[in-house]
Amino acid sequence: MEPSLGKPSFLKNNLVRLFLFCVFIIALRFAYVVTIRGESCDVGNFCFFSLPDSLNVVASSVGQLEKSSYSAVISSSGKSAPSAPKKIPDLWATVGFQKAVRFYSSVFQDLISDAVLSPNFKTLCVDTASGADVYALREIGVEDSIGIFKKGFKPLVISGQGLKQPFLNENFDFVFCGGGVVEKSVRPGEFAAEIERTLKPEGFLVVHTGANDTYSFESLLELFSFCKLVKSRDFAGFDSQMPFIHEFVLQKVAGKGNIESIVEKSSGGSVSKCSVPGYKQELLKKAEPLIEEEPKKPWITLKKNLQNIKYLSSMVDISFKSRYVYVDVGARSYGSSIVSWFKKQYPKQNKTFEIYAIEADKTFHDQYKYKKGVTLLPYAAWVKNETLFFEINEDPGHKSVEKGRGMGRIQPVQNSNGSTSSGNVDEIKGFDFANWLKNTVSERDYVVMKMDVEGTEFDLIPRLFKTGAICLIDELFLECHYNRWQKCCPGERTTKYQKTYGQCLNLFTSLRKSGVLVHQWW
Template structure:
């Protein structure tokens, strides 16, 4: 009998002891919640010891057992939000940002006392993560209001004064917006001098894209760039840290260093673009130049166009402000704009502004009727002046639909003679290099196709001389030389004095100076 009573007594004692321990813990919990306002001090019992406390209550809230979040200032959110913020997926995202921000704290890029802003923080994961690691003065802004973490507002016209925040964080919104330059300007505006801007992007996987991003933040210096593990491990993700410079420390762009090492530049000095790593990477990827003169140049384009490494097929263009195509010597719409650029050139779903420059009056009416084309009925030249312009049939190629041939600028004092001469008249020429500098910027993606019947030996040096060449991302250049004629085997064209070797010299000179140029025919 005694052997039966003793085990029951022992079990009962253990149960009572456990119940007493649970009672003590519950009593301590009630004390923290009711008397201390739910704020956790050192040594207090809490389910969560972060600055934003998630508490589970058994009563007093509809839908008993619902969770809510209490912040140090005593404010709380609804049970619905509390349930959302304690869900597995939500906590996974918050923990990702918490880990990222803690690294920035360790590296002294982020301080617990910093006034911080999160851009397009739709659900507030980033803001809550900042609060949880102790950065209390944190707020987000997005189109959709998400109190108490996120304000509703226009991220392109933020309701904050200049130089407001010590730390600004932006997720992948720069990858998604069609106005990256406008957004970049607004981020820099609200950031204090010496403040830190951190960007998360999936679009800076190549040097060109990274360079384009840096250009958008002219008032900032990139201090770090690294790949990170994103919640979606299948996607490339980069974290980039910028520091905003004080106004007196912002240096002018160094893309116009004056040198004179280009053999096609005439004068005492010329502007040279810096050959940066992103340009070298592109030049190494470009198709090789055809060093030997083709015997049938009219067939070369069809073969060579298959080998061209188009710039958009090599890099990400997401961080450009505008996308511009300039056809210099456009001839008819179907000659290159309609037949090649709009149908074949890879555009990464970007909308391009198109400029057609053509002095031949035979094409004026056609372009007037074309929508979406900015037409310049003048001759691209090295000065703003009236010049002699000759329109002639080219027997090496099929004439255009309207029967006109190729127009070319005649040098001062030169006479129009020979069987190809058709008409010589005065037209208005304009300084193409200066026009280019006034039309596009380094923030734009600029593609130029140039077919100017020999004037390239004037225009290219002028582009270098003025620094306008630095604005061209990709150049398709037809170089005109005294090539073999299709109509007359064994005879070279009398129209041009330059040789194929001089053309190769021109192409090589462009590439040696960092210009991605392709041979066009």
């Protein structure tokens, strides 16, 4: 009888299974160490390879960096941190990262020499994508440094945003905003408010920007109005994204108060007059010239003039404004000027504007009910709060009822018996437009206004000057109504308005002489 071969085969199969099981355990351990814990493979954790013995100058100091990194995370956020990871991120060994570190090290060393920065400071780098600035701070001895970015990567950067920081009030001695992060912020006002909250009194704020026009610089200083300017300088950047850098060194003024009080002071009713700053007046030299000779066909002149207009946002960088606001006074329908002109043609530099539509004719009110980002004020812009009569202009020449409406005039109740030549009058509410403007926007906001109020501009503009609200308007598109030549009847002037073209020209001229960037509108 032949011997059985079943027993050797059974042992062989078991050995193979045991071997495969061991391989599986080793692979599982390797995956845990490298993937889950984030450690490198040179620390005796079942790894079969190790990092090179030599790395470049930046990577060589990683060991020291890791020890100080997590203590900074604990001190900055108030939360305990896990043990420092030993894996060197690939980013830290790249040429670009090393170049950035050398650049920021030089910048920060200069700031130490100027007594703006100290090794004992607690510092924050806002919205830092790579963490090279944080690395540079620690490399030169400012160990209590941390960065925030929407996607954190410890030990250099924790998760957070510039406009929503995960830190206590008055937590940092030094805040750094590099790489043009301020102008890239979607809500600069909230961004500035968070820096004010977390920066200690008399702490320093350093901003790097690529903007190079005076309007931007002044807007930046106004945005961080809780600080005083210590110094500024220009120098070359380290990459193609920002080849030229303008550096602002600001210091928080102790006891100046928060942003809300500053905005209230600039936009409240306590200040009645203002003067347009010189840098805004300089921009008027670049504006298109006013049309001094009365056009025979103003409806054609409008189309030609649109091609000549020098928009403010095409001449300067508007990134440092707290908010962006468009006010359409005499808006009529949603599609008439908000959609057909402002949304399609005005250069907004990718900024999101809050839109206010002021329209007294109730015919158009339903169009605004479900329009996101648009606030309807269903009243008449006026010089005070009172009940008014609104003359509805029904133009039989228009096939659409909508096109013939919204172009009426307003009259105070006490000056009217309730009837006009047209016989179609609505009783409406008028509001103090200048006062509303001062309570809605501030000098830190970017405000664009279009005004088409059927002759009421001769009441509203003087009121804006008297109250100082005119200084809150960055750019004004004004239609001035006069007894112009009629399209239907060549050689005849309209009897609807008593003002002349000369009076309108004087209005535009006075606005520009006062430093207001106004454009002629028809």
